Amino acid sequence: MLERIQEIRSKAMECSSIIKDQGSVYVVSHIDADGLTSAGIICKALERAGIEHSIHFVKQLDEVEIESIANLNPELVIFTDLGSGMINSLNAHGINAVIADHHQPRGEMEHHLNPHLYGFNGSYELSGSGMTYILANALGDNKDLADLAIVGAVGDLQHLKKGHLTGLNRYILEEGAQAGVLSFEKDIMLFGKQTRPVFKLLQYASDPYLPGLTGNEDACIGFLHDLGIQFGGDERWRRWIDIGQMDKQKIVSALVQYCLRAGLPPYKIERLIGEVYLLTNEKEGTEMRDASEYSTLLNATARYGHADIGLAVCMGDRGEAYESAKKLLSEHRQNLVNGLMFVKEQGVTQLDNLQYFDAGSSILETIVGIIAGMSTSVIGNRNLPIIAFADAKDGVKVSARGTQDLIRKGLNLSEAMSMTAAEVNGAGGGHDIAAGATIPESAKEEFIKKLDAVIGKQLKR
Ligand code: C5P
Ligand code: C5P
Ligand code: C5P
Numbered sequence: 385m386l387e388r389i390q391e392i393r394s395k396a397m398e399c400s401s402i403i404k405d406q407g408s409v410y411v412v413s414h415i416d417a418d419g420l421t422s423a424g425i426i427c428k429a430l431e432r433a434g435i436e437h438s439i440h441f442v443k444q445l446d447e448v449e450i451e452s453i454a455n456l457n458p459e460l461v462i463f464t465d466l467g468s469g470m471i472n473s474l475n476a477h478g479i480n481a482v483i484a485d486h487h488q489p490r491g492e493m494e495h496h497l498n499p500h501l502y503g504f505n506g507s508y509e510l511s512g513s514g515m516t517y518i519l520a521n522a523l524g525d526n527k528d529l530a531d532l533a534i535v536g537a538v539g540d541l542q543h544l545k546k547g548h549l550t551g552l553n554r555y556i557l558e559e560g561a562q563a564g565v566l567s568f569e570k571d572i573m574l575f576g577k578q579t580r581p582v583f584k585l586l587q588y589a590s591d592p593y594l595p596g597l598t599g600n601e602d603a604c605i606g607f608l609h610d611l612g613i614q615f616g617g618d619e620r621w622r623r624w625i626d627i628g629q630m631d632k633q634k635i636v637s638a639l640v641q642y643c644l645r646a647g648l649p650p651y652k653i654e655r656l657i658g659e660v661y662l663l664t665n666e667k668e669g670t671e672m673r674d675a676s677e678y679s680t681l682l683n684a685t686a687r688y689g690h691a692d693i694g695l696a697v698c699m700g701d702r703g704e705a706y707e708s709a710k711k712l713l714s715e716h717r718q719n720l721v722n723g724l725m726f727v728k729e730q731g732v733t734q735l736d737n738l739q740y741f742d743a744g745s746s747i748l749e750t751i752v753g754i755i756a757g758m759s760t761s762v763i764g765n766r767n768l769p770i771i772a773f774a775d776a777k778d779g780v781k782v783s784a785r786g787t788q789d790l791i792r793k794g795l796n797l798s799e800a801m802s803m804t805a806a807e808v809n810g811a812g813g814g815h816d817i818a819a820g821a822t823i824p825e826s827a828k829e830e831f832i833k834k835l836d837a838v839i840g841k842q843l844k845r
């Protein structure tokens with residue numbers, strides 16, 4: 385592994401000298417947690433190196449975006465958390481570019497940093513922010529930015545594959561721990577340990593779904609009460625970080641027992657515990673202290689057209705931008721709950737090799753992928769990938785999510801989605817386990833049938 389890291393590093397050095405040769409650079413990044421942290425990392429590094437820069441966020445790097453970037457005639461564009469899937473088009477437009485991405489590459493370019501080119505799997509061994517962190521450390525000493533790199537990886541759910549970060553992510557994690565900006569430990573994997581009362585962790589558990597507890601506030605309070613841990617009154621509002629080690633252990637083992645009795649399969653119960661990542665420079669009890677909560681806070685900004693707010697938080701704003709982000713977060717949470725309810729009510733349609741739902745305009749296209757991913761622990765068939773449609777301005781947005789099991793059997797959603805989308809005049813890409821596309825409205829039916837056939841072929845090979 386060290387040899388391959390060395391190779392990436394020397395490519396990053398090449399890229400950094402190209403960047404240092406420019407009077408100014410134009411940064412283009414993605415509107416999710418990984419894209420925002422990537423942007424935060426590269427902007428900090430450029431600032432420190434005294435290189436003039438401006439930043440632009442895009443939902444998707446499609447032909448239209450590339451054309452408008454080309455029209456600006458930028459000296460050099462740094463693409464972070466995107467670009468690798470659109471190299472042919474970037475070349476065709478003669479754009480002078482450095483790419484730091486982790487999506488499955490299509491096409492060749494000289495200054496292209498991507499884990500797939502070095503034998504690492506970009507869906508779980510390195511994120512866009514991780515690749516950007518490596519580039520940033522070629523520009524100067526920027527090891528303190530490892531915390532943002534890990535937030536991006538966790539935002540892309542890269543820690544879930546093995547229950548902890550592996551590959552190049554692990555290497556960055558250790559560098560960050562050495563630099564004193566990160567720590568990691570085994571803990572309960574429910575969302576909200578820093579900021580929310582313990583009963584809410586149970587009430588909003590979605591992976592695994594806790595039958596009888598998820599969605600039922602009284603039952604969750606009762607569950608804790610029965611353990612002799614929380615007795616109502618003010619104590620009920622204690623957060624996970626407020627309670628002692630003994631009580632935490634009591635809750636975890638009671639939850640495991642509860643899940644066993646409820647008949648949950650062991651692989652789901654195992655997901656209750658995993659490695660969690662803490663940002664040691666951040667204040668305890670804030671979203672930014674926990675990589676998972678931090679990434680959700682960031683998603684709540686950029687996916688709703690407020691990337692500037694998320695970026696400001698990444699750059700260290702703990703005042704106005706942070707306050708705005710918190711407001712957006714509560715709206716985002718509500719949207720996720722509503723979206724999940726919508727899917728539960730509407731149900732999914734099952735074909736031979738996939739299942740799908742059409743959210744129409746009921747779910748925003750920028751979060752339909754998150755909801756598709758969360759929905760499989762609640763509804764549908766875990767043995768099939770899930771596909772979701774949502775109306776978009778430029779057609780129909782399609783999001784696809786798979787499982788480790790299916791990937792072992794041959795599933796590659798990035799391949800399937802980009803190929804099938806191209807056949808109906810759309811475009812798509814992503815990772816083996818999670819991919820997306822935009823297609824013309826009229827092509828929905830043809831698309832899903834074709835995709836079903838393509839995935840069927842993948843699973844047979
Ligand atoms: O564009 P990008 O690489 O940032 O997005 C990755 C997507 O893959 C995220 O939406 C993440 O939730 C999804 N993912 C997933 N399951 C995994 C790994 C990633 O749904 N095991
Ligand atoms: O505090 P409040 O009741 O508003 O928080 C509920 C929110 O927690 C839900 O809207 C949901 O979006 C969020 N949540 C989450 N991740 C989970 C479970 C719940 O972001 N795994
Ligand atoms: O949008 P969604 O969350 O479903 O995206 C899943 C993955 O597919 C992300 O990594 C995203 O960057 C990628 N994607 C893509 N091309 C598209 C849409 C999504 O590469 N047109």
Ligand code: ZN
Binds near residue numbers: 418465486511540
């Ligand atoms: Zn990413």
